[in-house]
Amino acid sequence: MELFLKKIIIFVALFVFLLLSTFYLNEGSFDVRFKNSDEINMHHKVKYFSKFLSQNDTINLILGSSTTKYAIIPDSISSRWFSFANASQNIYESFKFLDFYKDSVVIDTIIIGVEPFDFPYSYIKKRKGDTPSLNGNFKMFGKDSITSIKKNLLLTNVAAIKKKFFYNFKDLTQNSNNRKKTKSNPEILTDQGYSIRRDKVPINLDSLYKIAPLSFDNHLQYFVNIQSIPNFKYFELFDSLATSLDIKVLYLMTPKSKFYHKSVKIKNYDKIWLSIKDSLNKKQIEIWNYENINVDTLSYHLFWDETHLVYDGARFFTKIIKQRLKE
Amino acid sequence: MLFNSLEFIIFLPTVFCLYWFFFQKSLKLQNIILLISSYVFYGWWDWRFLSLIFLSTVVDYFIGLRIYNSINKKVKKSYLLISVLFNLGLLAFFKYFNFFIDSWIYLLGTFGYEHNSTWTLNVILPVGISFYTFQTMSYSLDIYYRKLKPTKDFISFASFVSFFPQLVAGPIERASNLLPQILNNRIFKYEQAVQGLRLILYGMFKKVVIADSLAPHVDTIFQNYTSFNGGVLLLGLVYFSFQIYCDFSGYSDIAIGTSKLFGFELMSNFKFPYFSRDIGEFWRRWHVSLSTWFRDYLYFPLGGSKGGKFSSIRNIFIIFSVSGFWHGANWTFIAWGLIHAMLYIPLFLKGKNRQYTSNIVAENNWFPSIKELLQMSITFSLTMIAWVFFRSESLTDSLQYIFRMVNHFSYPSIYANGLIVVFIFILFDWTMRRDERDPIKYRYKSIRYFVYLSMSYLIFSHFKITDLSQFMYFQF
DSSP states (O other), rough: HHHHHHHHHHHHHHHHHHHHHHHHHSSSOOOOOOOOOHHHHHHHHHHHHHHHHHHHHHHEEEEESSSHHHHHHHHOOTEEEEEOOOTOOOOOHHHHHHHHHOOOOOOEEEEEEEEEGGSOOOSSSSOOOOOOOOOSSSGGGOOOOOTTTOOHHHHHHHHHHHHHOOHHHHHSSHHHHHHHHHHHHOOOEEEOOOOEETOOOOHHHHHHHHHOOGGOOGGGGGGTTTOOOOOOOOHHHHHHHHTTTEEEEEEEEEOHHHHHHHHHHHHHHHHHHHHHHHHHHHOOEEEETTGGGGGGGGGGGGGGGOOOOHHHHHHHHHHHHHHHHHH | OOOOHHHHHHHHHHHHHHIIIIEEEHHHHHHHHHHHHHHHHHHHHHHHHHHHHHHHHHHHHHHHHHHOOSSSHHHHHHHHHHHHHHHHHHHHHIIIHHHHHHHHHHHHHHHOOOOOOOOOOOOOTTTTTHHHHHHHHHHHHHTTTTTTOOSHHHHHHHHHHOOGTTTOOOOOOOHHHHHHHHHHOOOOOOOOHHHHHHHHHOOOOOOIIIIIHHHHHHHHHTTGGGGHHHHHHHHHHHHHHHHHHHHHHHHHHHHHHHEEEHHHHOOOSOOGGGSSSSSHHHHHHHSSHHHHHIIIITTTTTTTTSHHHHHHEEEEEEEHHHHHHHOOHHHHHHHHHHHHHHHHHHHHHOOOTSSSSSSTTTTSSOOHHHHHHHHHHHHHHHHHHHHHHHHSHHHHHOOOOOOOOHHOOOOOOOOHHHHHHHHHHHHHHTTTTTTSOOOOOOOSHHHHHHHHHHHHHHHHHHHOOOSOOEEEGGGG
């Protein structure tokens, strides 16, 4: 056993030396600080939004998490729409954003995507990893105990370092045209805040499900800290602020694939979600529910996973939203 | 818990230390540690399904004892039947229920009876159910056939059923091999542990570096096959052949390697199948634990090849189609099995199905002969064609894929660079082909360490920290 442990220690030391050398030879220093892509995108978005505000007296907003961010193209609706939907953005963060800008501009309409993680009993207590979902970059709109929650970026940073400095066969197997693009930030931002993901391609969900069904359970983390009697405190904060500002709010449920509904049902989360929807329906609010639209109209090639639409899917869905807004 | 996850990187050394440093002196405590670790390992995915494993363990534990203690043959048989029905019942419910209902409704539809499915259930397939049900079934069968004495030690039996290295994707162990190892003291052996680490390293390399690098190409090509020319479709097929091999054999290597670290020897599951010279040899090298399971518990009881040509052919068709069906509730898997049966039967009829039973190709040479190269290429091409059915979503897709590959063939202008990954892997695999249980066994220490470090570097750079990829065989 002694010899075994000794050899393992030698090997690990050699390996760590190899990794550090590779890193140092590439970077010339060990002092590297990474900003995660969510943070970078957020800063870009704030800049674009400031510019947008300077050009418009009255605006319309799209808020919500990534499911909304990638589902609606504001540019296709009209020049007065801006999407400030960001990855993992919950309704409390949307509230902070709205509260921050409430005196700067007149907002006519808001479309806000609602997801289960907008109704947790707490964002602070009993967090599991980075759930309940939060973007984590909203302290710029006001610091408090929720916006100050630090996301665990260690793993994200290690992943970024790996991607940047260490050789990967994917660099070889990807088409040379795409190689440089995916090394940097994969998102392109439009002037009105829509993000196009260059690295996300449409997939045949049925085909992938056959070979890797466990790939379809990422969304189950949406339900962390959600109890059978959901907490509407954060929702009410947002809704009452919007009402006080005389903003028309449309609460949106974005399209989801059948695999989303399937695994939610298997985990018995469907009852919780139903209870949230029942409570929402009883309120004096307008709800646009498209979560089951895919069954008849959205084919598989419009999704990149069980909950997110690719660009073509967003184009398709935006048409529907645009039409309904006209009506 | 996945082998290719950060959790496992912490889990394995922790269990290793507990097992060898704290509980080394007590076999019972070591087995309890194994049992708890196995339940933690499995429960990490979904603790609710631990109850299924526990239930399967309890049922087969008691039935095993009853079969052994019964004097009356009929009673013995009845107990065996209960065990088989129970295990197959679990499989039928969790894995095949919807398939049977859907097929039934489709059949009714072809006769003009429209029927909306109200019976289809939203049942999640418990990971590894096909593996552990087969393992426990073999225990009862072995006791029935007097190949094994049942154990009265419930903890040891439960450890055998849930042994974490091979619980979710095999190798499907026989009680006669694994159970005695659990019941007897284990001693730490340096050579065995080193072999274990080498296997883990090579298995990780296959899964994380090769299979996961090829996966995006395979997914894109198979999902959009109508948009590509035949050359690209051929590439997709080559990539999938290596993806599934590296994914599955990678898992087996890690499982066998991990077991070695704890002083256990599991059976080999993959013996370089793509270096086979005919289909017969391929099936002695591909998923050995499953094919021998079907051989021992289905093919032989059906009469094997003893009852004349007709019944032998019938038996071959049965085991290949059942083997296909075992992989999943889809007609494509059955078609995959039947194709292999059709490829195997000509060899069987000529009496050449067992001509390469012992040695690996070019065992004492650096390179294969022209004849061997040709044989390997033909065998690989045949298995590759069969993979279309395995990977495609439906039979129609499979046939259209092949049709398009042949009829729209032209030079693939895209995706060809993935061949470099395949080529690098073949080189590695070729140099290690003499011993599947101890890879990276090069004569010179400097070469060994160079390979260890290179592989570790590549595993590190390919390791997915935030978005894990599952092993394909989990759902089978």
